Amino acid sequence: MTTPLLIRFVAEARELLQLASSGLLALEKNPGDEAVVNNVFRSVHTLKGSSGLFEFVALTKLVHAGEDVLSAVRAGQLSLTSELVDLLLDALDRIGAWIDDIEHKGRLSDGADGVSRDMTAALRGWLPALPDASGPAQEAPRRAAAVEILDVDWLARIDEAARLEAFRACAQGHALLAIEYVPVEDCFFSGEDPVNLMRQIPALHGLLLEGTEPWPDLDTLDPYRCALRLRAISAAPQTSVEELFRYVIEQVAITPVAAHQLAVLAGEADDNPVYEDFVEEARDLSAKGDWSGLKNRTQALLNLTGSTLFAASALRWLDALLDVPAPDPSQVAVLIAAVIDGEAPPLPAPASTVVSASGRQERTAVEAGATVKSQSFPSSANPASHLSPIGREILEAQRFILESLLKPEMFPGQIGSIRRTVANVISGVMEKADCAAWSAACDASEAAGTGTAALAELNRILGSGAEVGAEVGATEIAQADASATVHDQRQAPARILKVDQAKIDTLMNLIGEMVVSKNTLPFLARRAENVHGSREMAREIKDIYAVIDRLSQEMQAAIMAVRMLPVSEVLDRFPRLVRDVARKLGKRVELVIEGEDTAADKNIVEVLSDPLLHIVRNSLDHGIETPEQREAAGKNPDSILIIRAFQEGDQVVIEVQDDGCGIDPAKIRAAAVAKGLMDAERAARLSDQEAINLVFAAGFSTAASVSDLSGRGVGMDVVVTTVEKAGGSVALNSVKGVGTTVRISLPLSMAVTRVMMVEAGGGMLFGIPMEHIAETVRIPRSRVKKIKQSESFVLRDTIVPLLRLDALLGVPQPLWFGDADQEEAVLVVKINGALTGLVVDHFREGMDIILKPFDGILSGIGGYAGTALLGDGRVLLVLNLKELV
Template sequence: MNPLLEQFLIEGRDLLDAAGAALLDLERAHADAAAMNSLFRAVHTLKGTSGLFEMAPLTSLVHAGEDLLAQLRSTGRPITPAMVDLLLAAFDLTRTWLEAIERSGGDLPAEAAEVAATRAQAIRALMDGGDGPAAASAGGTAAPHAPPAWVATLPPAELATAEAAARAVDRDLVAVEYCPDAQCFFRGEDPLNLVRQVPELVALQVLPPPAWPALAEMDAFASALSFRLLCTAPREDVQHLFRYCEDVAISAFAPSQAPQPDAGVVTEVLASQLHLLDVSCEPECLPGRASAIGMLLRRVMTHLGRALDEATLGSAVRQTAEGHPEALAALLREVRAPAAPPPLPPLAAAAAAGGTAVAADPAEAPAPSPELRSAPVTLRVDQSKIDVLMNLVGELIVAKNSLSYLARKAEAGASARDLARDIKDQQAVVHRLAEEMQSAVMAIRMLPVNHVFQRFPRLVRDLSRRLGKQVDVVLEGEETEADKNMIEALSDPLLHMIRNSLDHGLESAEERMVAGKKPHGTLRLAAEQQNETIVVTVSDDGRGIDPKRVRRKAVERGLLDDAAAEAMPDEEALRLVFRAGFSTSEQVSDLSGRGVGMDVVRSTVEKVGGWVDLSSKPGQGTTVRMTLPLTMAVTRIMTIECAGHLFGIPMNTVVESVRLPASAVHCIRGQEAFVLRDRIVPLLRLDHLLELPVAPQAAAREDDPVLVLRAGQATVGLVIDAFRERMEAIVRPLEGMLSGLRGFVGTTLLGDGRVLLILDVAELV
C-alpha cells in the first residue's frame, strides 16, 4: 500500500474520533464555540486530505457535512438531533470505508458512490431547514439549497445574467468561495490559474484583504486575495478542480427566478410523446425515436424538479429501440400525473438497499468480510519513548564491546580474582541496561484508557435514546496508562456493563423524578493506577440491585435452596450475577437479559489475571470495579516449593503470606479453615490439589507456610512446603499436548534452564 495512503488512514481515524467527540460535546452544549471549531476543523481536514487520493464518494460525503457545519457556524443556527444523527451516521460510514480501503489496498466498495450521494443528499436537505432524512428526495439529486449570503452582494445585473445562464442549461448555480492560504504558493498552489480554469464561469469577485500591510512589511510571496465566483458547470467538476485546496467552500443552489413548472404544458408534451410511440415506423427509425423520447423525458423531469432512475430509463429506451415500447410508455404515463417526491428511506434501510450498512448499534457492527486481507496492526508512539530506547541501545553496544576486552584480558592470563571482579561489574551494567530496556519497551506499549473510553459516549447516546432515557456520561482518569493488550481487553467487559446499566440500572426520567432524583441519570467511567494494577470503575446512580430479588431468582433457577439463600450474606448474593446464565431481568431484549453479560465480564477479566468486585445499594446505584495488571508482557511471580517441586504463583493473586501453627487450623462443615483478622478463610493444601505425595518433612513441621490468595471473589489460604524467591518472568502459554492442562496458566524458564509451571489459582480452587 502507498505509504502516504497508510498515513491518511491513520490520520483519518483520528480525525473521525475527534469529530465524533466534538459533535457529542456540541449536542450537549449548543453554544460551545470551541466544540464547533474543533468539529469543523476535523471535518475540513479530512475532506482536504481525502481529496489527495481520488476518493470522490468519500470526499463528497464529508464535504456535505462540512457545508452543513459551515452554515451552522455562519448563521448561528443551533444543531438539532436530526443533524447529529446524520453526521454520526456519515462518520460511521466513512470509518467503514477507511477499513475497506485498508483491507483492499486502496479501493472503496463498489456501491460507495450511490450510498454517498444518498447520504450527502440527506445532509444537504437539512441546510434548507428540513427535519431529517425525509426532507430530501429519493433520487440522488440534491434538493435546491439557499445561496450563500455573499451572493446577495453581487451586482444585480451580474446575478441576473448568472441565473439566466443556469436556467438556459437546466442546472443549478455553483457558488465557490476560495480563500487561499497566505503560504499557498510554496505548496504548488496557483490561485489565479485555478480561477481561470473554472468551467462555465458566469460571475467573479476578487476581494482584497480587510487591511493591506504597510509597503515595507508586505510579503510579495504571500497570497492576499480571496475569490468568490458563480458558474453553471456541474458541481462535481468544480469539486474536482479544487480537490487539492483546503480553503474553499463549494455549494449549489437553484436560480431564484426559475419559472414554475406548467403542469398543462408538461401533460401536453408527454401526451404527444405517447402518441408518437403509437405511430408505426420503419425498424431502423426506432432507435432514434426512442433516444429522442428518452432525452425529452429526462428534460421534463429536470424541469419538474423530480428524480429519474437512469437505469430504468435506459432499459426502457433499449426495449423501445427493439420494438417493445411498453416500458417507455409506462414511464411517460407515470410522469403525466406529477406527484410529490417520495420520502428518503431511513438511513439504515438505504444503506441495506444501496450497499454498505451502518449498524444502528455501533457495538453490533458487522465484522469485516473474511476474504479481505488483514490489515497490519499499528501503534502510534511518542517520539521521546523511541529516543530513550535508542540511547539505551547505544549504552548496550558499549557494554558489548567491554566483553571483548574481558576476553582478551582472560587470554593474557589475568588472575581469577581480577576477572571475577570485572565480570561482576560488567554484569551489573548489563543487568541495569536490561531492566531499563524492558521498562522502555513496556512504555512504548502503554496506551491511555481513553483509547477505549472514547468509544462509549456515542454508544450511550444511541442506546439511551433508543430506550427513551436521559443519561449523562462522565469520564475520569482517561490518561491512565496500561499495556495495549490490556486496554483492548477492557472493551468487551465495559460494553456489557454499560448495556446493563442502561437497560437495567438507570431509570427513565419519569421514574427518577418520582424517586426524587434528577431526570438525567449519570453513568461514570473511571480509571486509576494503584501500584502494579489498573482499576477501572463503572458506576451509575440508578435503581441498584436488590439482594432479595437476586436470592429469589437464584432459588427459581435452582442455584440455591431456600435455606442457603436465606443464610447467604448480601455481598455474596450480589456476586451471583456473575454466574453464567443468571439474570434478574424478567424480559430478554436485544441489549441484555440473557445472563451472559456479567459472566463475560468476570471470565474476561480473570483470563488476563484480574478480578471483579461489585457493590450496590437499592435505589442509589451500582458500582463495578475491575482490577487488572498493568501489563501481560512481564509477570511478577512468587516461587514456592511443594513435595519437592517448584511452582510459580502470580503476585497479583497473593494477598499476604503467613506461618500457621497446627492449633490454628479448624474444621468447619468438613472444610479446613483458619481465622485471619476475625475473618474465616478456607484452607487448601497444594499437594492434595495437585495429587502429589506428601513431603516427609511436612509432618515434622510445627507450623505450615500459607499463602493467602485472592481467587476471583473469594479469599483462600494455600498450604505449601516453603516460600522461595520473587521474580519477574515472561509467562508463555501451554502449548501442544499440555495446552489442555487445567490448573496452570503457563510456563517460564528459570536461570538454570529448568521450566517453572505457573499455577492458575482461580482454576485450582
Template structure:
C-alpha cells in the same frame, strides 16, 4: 500495505475520534465555540488526507460535513440534535470506511451511493439553516446536451456511429481554487473530447466587485471515451458534475440512455489483507531503550573479555569475582530493559474510554433514558493488550448500566433522585494493578429477583440459594446464561453479558466483582494487571515440585505456628494479627499427596481473592523472578488452575498457577 496508507489509517482513526468527542461536547454545550472549531479542524484535516488517495465518495461526504461545520462557525444556522445526528452519521460511516480500507485497501462497492446520501444529508442541513456555502448543482437540463450535439460534428465518418457519447456538465464550486481544484486541468484530462462549451455560472457583477479568487465557470463537454474513463477524470469532484451517457441510434438521433448520478472511482490497489499493528510511542521512551541497548553491548563485551581471560588461565578467585560483577550488571540491565519495554507498550485509558460517550448516548437515546455520563482517570496507563482488551467487557457493563440500572425519569423523581441517572467510568492504579469501575446511582440489584431467576433457570439449587448471603447471590449475575430481562431485545435478554465480562477479564489475568445496594446503585469493578507480557512471580515448593504464583495477588508471606491453625467444620482457619483467615493447603488444591508437615508450623502465602484474604500453605518459599509467561496450548489449553508456563534457567518448566480459579 503502502506506508503512506498505513499512516493515513492511523491518523484517520485519531481524527474520527477527535471529531466524535467534539460533536458530543457540542451537543451538551451548543455555545462551545472551542469544540466547534476543533471538530471543523478534525474534519478538514481528514478531508485533506483523503484527497491524497482515490477515495472520492469519502472525500465527498467529508467535504459536505466540512461545509456544514463551516456554516455553523459563521453563525449561519443553529446547532440542534438533527445537525449533530447528521454529522455523527457522516463520522460513523467514515470510520466504517477507514476500517474497510485498513482490511482491503479500498472502499466497499456501495461507497458511492452512501457518499452521495451523506452529502445530500449535509446539504439538507445547510438548506434548513438557510445557509449557502456553495451553490447546489442544478438538476440536469437535458437541453444543453442537445445544444452540444448540434454544435459538434457527431456524424463524421471517423466516428463509430453506434458508439455512445458521454455528456458532462461540470460546475466548479466558487471556492474550488482553495480546495486545490484546477477546472481547466480537469477539462484537459477528459479523453476523446468531441465538443466543449464554457459559460458563466452566474451573471458577472460590476468590474469593481469581481472576486478574482472565486470561480464562476460552467463547463460542458462531449466525449467519445467510455463512461468509466470520463468518470475517472472527475473522480475527485463527483459532487460538482452531472454525467450522462448518450446512445446513438442508426438514424443519427441521439437520446440520453443513462443518467450518471452514481459515481464510483477506480478501485484502489489491493493490499495484503489485514494491516500491520501500529503503536505510537513517545520518542523519549525510544531514546531510553536505545541507551539501554548501548549499555547491554558494553556488558556483553565485558563478559566476552572475561571469557577470554578464563581461557588464558585466570585465577579462579578473580574469575569468580569478575563473573559475579558481570552477572550483577546484566541483571540490572535486564530489569531496566524490562521496565523500558513495558513503558513502550503502555497506553492511557483515554484511548479506549473516549469511545464510550458515543455508545452511552446511542443506547440511552434508543431506550429513551436520560443519562449523565462522566469519566475519571483517563490518564491512567496500562499495557496495550489490557487497554484494548477492555473494550468488549466495558461495553457489556455500560449497556447493563443504561438498560438495567437507569430508571425512568418519573421513577427517579418519585424516589427523590435527580432526573438523570449518573454513570461514572473510572480508572485508578493500585500498586501493580489497575482498577476500572462502572458506577451508577440507579435502581441497584434486587437479591430476591436474582434468587427467583436463578431458581427458575437452574443456575443454582433452592437449597444453595437459601444458604447464600445477598452479596453471594448478586455474584450470580456472572453465571453463564443468567439474565433478568423479560424479553430478548437488541441490547439484552440473550443470556450473554456479564459472564462474557468475567471470562474476558480473567483471560487478561484479572478479576471481576460487583457491589450493589437496592435503590442506590451498582458498581462493577474490574481488577487487572498492568501488563500481560512479563509477569512477576514467587516460586514456591510443594514436596519436590516448584510452582509459580503471580506476585500481584500476594499480600504477604508469613510463618504460622501450628497452634494458630484451627479446625472449622470441614475446613481450617488461622489467626493473623487478630484476624481469622481461611487456611488451605496448596497440595490439596493441586490434588497431590500432602508432604510431611513440620510440627512447628506452616509457611503461608496470604493472597487477596476478590475482597477476601486467604492463606495458602506451602513447603518452602523460593525466589521472586520476572518471567515471560506462555499460555497453555494444545491439549493443556483448558487445564484448570494454570495460567501458563515459563522456562527456568536450568531448562525446566515452571507452571504458573491461577490461584483464584483453584480456590473457586
C-alpha cells in the same frame, strides 16, 4: 496539533492522498478500470468525510469538488483526460500541502480560502452541465466567474467622505479591495446574517446596501427571502477578507481597486472668479513641484467654498491627493482643471488606467476617454498592475536588450520581437492604456530608429509595477513563502509508522528472553567465585550484569510504551452509543468520561471493549430509570453515567457508575431461588454483597423482560470471564435506589507477570501469581485443626481452610513424625474472594517473569497458567490457583 483526533486525521489524510494519487496515475494509463476509479473515489470521499470534522472549510470544499468530479467519472458522465488528471493531482498536492500546514501550525495557510475557491471552480468547470442549472455545482463556477468581471461603477455611490478616507488609506500603502456579496435567497434559513458579516470586514471604508431588484409592494414582500446586494471597500489584506467570508466564498466577489477609481467628483456647478485665480496659481505651483504650497492654497480655498459645490468636491480630492509627498502631476492637473471647469471631466485618471465613468457624468465620460487616448500621459504610480515574477523577469530581459544590445543594423527585427514579447506579457495583466502606451512608444521608437522611447516606456512599466505590485503581490509572495516553508517542512515530516502487531510482539518476546538470559549472569558470578575461586571475576561479572540489567529494563519499558494505548480508544464510542440507547429507551442520561488518557497495554485496552459495552448497556437498560420514575423517586430526571479510568498501582481501573435504581438484594435472592441456583435457606443466609455478586453467575438475569439491549442472561458472567482471562477482576457495588458501580481492574500490561516462587513436592519450584497472594504465615502444626477430612487453621479469629500444594499436585507428601513445634509454611491466597491457606515446603523470592502459556499438547492440562524460564535455565511452572483449588 493538539487533539489526537487531528493527529489521526493528518496521518489518515496522507495515506488517503497517497492512495488517490497513485490510483489517478494508474487511471490515466488505463481509464476504464472501474475498481481503481472506485478506490480513488472512496479515498477522496473518506477524506472529505473526515475533514468535515474540523474547521478547514477551504480544504473540505476543495475535496468536495474533487469528489464530485470523481463521482461524475465513476458514473461515466465524464471521461478522465490527462488535463483532468493534472487538475485533480494539483488539487491533491494542494491538499497535501494544507495537511502539512495543519500538522505544523494546526491551521491552513493564509490565502487558503481564495486558492480553494479558484481550484474548486476549475474542478467544477469540468462537471457536465446538469439539466437543473440551479444545483450548487452550477452555482459555484458562475459566481466564481463574477470575480473577474466585477464591475466597480458602484464605487461612486459610496459617500464622498468614505471614499476620501479610503483614498487616503490607499495613499498610505494599503491596497483597496472592492467586495461584492450577493447572498443566496434562502441564506436567512441557514443562519447567515449578511449585513452583520459585512460589519466584521476589517478596515471597512464604505458599505452599500441595496436590493438585487426593485423592491416589491410591501404586501407581497417575503421578509425571509434575502434580496440584498452588499458591496464594500476595505483596506484589509485579501486573505483576511476571504477568511471572513469563507463559508460563503462562492457568493462573494473580491477585486482590487485602484485609488483613482474612487475619485468621482460630484456637486453643484457654480461660477466664481476666485477659481480662475486659484487655477492659475495652482498650475504655477504644480509646475514648480511646490506641493505643500499648493496644498495650503487648496485648503484655503476649500474653506471659502460651499461644501456642496462641484469645485469643493474637486478641491477635497486635490487635498487628499496632495497628502502624498510626491503626487502624480497628471492627476493634480486634471483636478485643478476640474475646479474651474465645474462640469469638466470629473476623472483624474492617469493614462495608465482605464477611466471608469460614473453614471451621473456619462456626458463627460466620453470626452474623458478621448483625452486619455490622445494625450498618453506619463502614467501614475498606481496603474493597478500586478506582474508575476516570471513576467517581470521577461520584461527585465527585454529592457537589458534595449539598453545594451541593440545594434542599428538589426534594430527593425529586434524592436519587433521585443514589442511582441512585452505586449504578450503585459496584455491581460496591465490596464489597456498601458498596452496602448507601449504600442505607441514602440511606434515612436521604430520611427526614430532608436530604442529610447520604448526603453522609457518599459522602464515605466517595470518601475510602476514594482510599486503597485507590492501590496497586491503580497499575497503571491506570501503564498510563495508558504510553499517554500511547506517544502522545507516536507524534508522531515513527522511520520507515524504503522507496524504489524506481530512484529512488536516478537520484539517483546525477544526482550523477554533477554531479561531471562541476563538473569543467568548472577549465577555465573557465583560460579566464578565458588567453583573457580575468582572473586575478582565474580565482581566484574556483577558489574556488567548491573549495566545490562539497566539497559534491558529501559528497553523493556520502551517496547511496552509502544504497546501502550490510551483507554480513550475504547471510550470514544460511548458518547454516541449512550446517546442512541438512551433515546431509544426514552431515558435522559448525561455521560461523563473521566481519565480517558489513562494508558494501558494494547491487548488490555482491547479486552476492555466488550465488557464495558455490556456494563454500560446494563446500566442504561436496568440501572437507570425513566425520567418519570426518577422524578417520582425524588431524583433529578437527568441521570448521570460516569465512566472513569485511572491507574492504581500496576492496575488500570475502569469504573462505570450510574445513579440509577441499584440492585435489590432481595430480588436477587428470589431470582436465585426461582432459577434453582440455590435453596431458599441458603439464599437467605447470603449477605447483601454476596447476593449482589450472584449477578456474575452464569445464566442469571433478573430483568423482567428480555430487551434487545441486554437481559438475555449472557451479561455479567461473560464480563467476568473475559476480564479474568486477561488477569483482571470485576467488582460490583450497588445500593438500592442510589446507584451501581462496576469496577474492572486489569493489569497495565500482560507482558510481565509478577510471581512468587515456592518450593513444594520436595524441591520443585512453582510460581504463584502475586495478585492472589494475601500474606505468608508460618504456623505450628499444632494449630492445624482437622474438620473431618479437611484441615483448617485460625488466622486472626477467622477460620481459613488449609490445602496442601503437594496433595493438589499429586506429589507424595513428606512424612510427618508428630513434632508439634514444627512449623508449616502457609501461603494465604485469595481465590474468588475467599481466603485459603496453601501449605508449601519453602517460600522463595518473588520475581518478574514473562509468562508463556502452554501450547501444543500441553495446552489441555489444567491447573497451570504457563511456564517461565529461570536464570539458571530451569523451567518454572506457574500455577493457576483458580483451576487448581
